[in-house]
Amino acid sequence: MSISSTNDSAESIMDQAAKAADELYLLRDTYFPLDPNHKIAALQSQSHLALNLLDSIPSDHRRLPATRATHEYLKGKIMDVFPDYKKEAEDHLSKAVKLNPSLVDAWLCLGNCIWKKGDLPSAKNCLTLALSKGSNKKILCQLSMLERRMAQGADNQEEIVQESIKHAKEAIALDVKDGNSWYNLGNACLTCFFVTGAWDHSKLLQSLKAYQNAEKDEGMKSNPDLYFNCATVNKYLENYERALSGFEAAASKDPGLNATEEADKLISLLDKLDSFLRGQTKAKRLASLTSSLAAINLNSSYRRGTIDRLSEGLNRTIAILGKVMFFIKHESTTPLYFLVCDSDQVCFILTVYGMRNDAIKEGDQVTLLAPCYHFVNFSWKEKYYQFKSIRVDFLDQMLVNGNAISPQYAIRNAIVAQNKA
The missing domain is CATH 1.25.40.10 (Tetratricopeptide repeat domain)
Incomplete structure (x- = not known):
């Protein structure tokens, strides 16, 4: 030869x-x-x-x-x-x-x-x-991933994660159709949500949009972590049905993930919320608990409202007065869940992000300013879930017993590791 x-x-x-x-x-x-x-x-x-x-x-x-x-x-x-x-x-x-x-x-x-x-x-x-x-999109994505890992335990977590987001966006700029680059940006934004205290829902919305763009790439449909992390975002956005569907899809693609456990935890939480709401039906007790709400004076910038009169989303210039009936314990540390009754004796779930659990106690009066309202209404595995919910992201969205909440109750520096994020 x-x-x-x-x-x-x-x-x-x-x-x-x-x-x-x-x-x-x-x-x-x-x-x-x-x-x-x-x-x-x-x-x-x-x-x-x-x-x-x-x-x-x-x-x-x-x-x-x-x-x-x-x-x-x-x-x-x-x-x-x-x-x-x-x-x-x-x-x-x-x-x-x-x-x-x-x-x-x-x-x-x-x-x-x-x-x-x-x-x-x-x-x-x-x-x-x-x-x-x-410039190389694979290198940029890997660098972005590495920076998120380096952020864990660092004093300047947020700064490092911002670098991760920057490199993720640079990768997308090189190939806007590459699903892995979009997935990487979704992970970076999700990590940023946790790094900054798990309260800034704009980071969740950015993450969700990135994951949705990633799903357009056929090559990403075999990635179970994409479904898992997207489900995590939907859980925190209170899109519970989408979250459960996502965890189920992730589990079917990779049985080794803890997606089934995450779905079970979410169902357990929803069952608990449902149980607390169904247990509060005695009109006399509710009337007694909420009788003091009428005497509370509001800032003139807001008009008094009730849960049944809210529109989906942000309700500017409206304030809801309520009595905290129960703190609802669950397996995760974020967010906090409370059962609250308004001045019309209608019970709803109050979801609080980025706040220590001792900032609000059972029996407190709460004033919810410009409330962000969501009506949860879906069925899953023959179980029907329907309840009213208000989400609080910032300390200044709420007064407790007529007083502003001290900044010492804010949580802004926790980090939670996501699956391959």
Whole structure:
């Protein structure tokens, strides 16, 4: 066989190995069996075949300056497909970028590999070096993800997450139709919601819009985390039916997620809210509890209203007076739920975000200014849910016993980790 035909054959094998590496990562990202060990076994089998392909390339061809870096990169990439850190993968990827510093995909893989080791600053350095070679949506998304991880426990969480959002938007600008970039932006906005205290619903709306754009990409429909995180957003937006549908879809795509548990927790909460509302039907007791509400004076900027007269959404210039009957405990720390009765003796659910749970107590009188109203009305698994709800996001949207709430009761610095967010 001539040298030319040998080189052609070696290049063909290298191409096959590159394709095998891509298929290996596709398996990683789309195969979610009931038993996670089956996935590990499948990855081990596929990676073994891909490595054998690479090893079948003649050694003299592998050592050529034009091919050595690519060979090292593919070997490291294949080894790094598993969740745990592998030093051998890092060694091959490090060789690849030393041999060819312009090999952007090798920098991406190296950054991801070092991230698994826990050395986040070095991982970020790899991705930043890759970006210096030119804008790349995959690098930008990975950098955005890494920054969200680095924000956890940092003193300047919000600042780091804002950088994550910036890089996510830069990735979208490079390819507005790429679903993964939109998904990444959705995760960044969702993380920002938690970092800033889980009260700013504008971040949730931005996140939801990004996820909806991600869903337009057919390639994203196999991503269970997209459905899980979108369901989380809908839960906090009180779109309970959409949240339950999303958790169910996520569970069907990846049984290993805790999506079923999240759906069960949400159903448990809804059942509890329903139970509290149904239990408050004694007119005499309600009349006694709410009798003092009529004597409360309102700021002239607001007119007195009742829950039954509110419109869906924000009701500017209106104030609702109510008596807190119960604090409703549930499994999550955010938001807080209270059963409140208005001056017409109509009970509703008060949902409070970004506030310590000792800011409001049972028996308190509350004045809800410019209330954000939502009528929950849906059925799920033959159970019907119907109740009135008011959401409070800011301290200045509510008075307790006629007084403004002290800023010390605000929570603005909690972070909750999302699934692969």
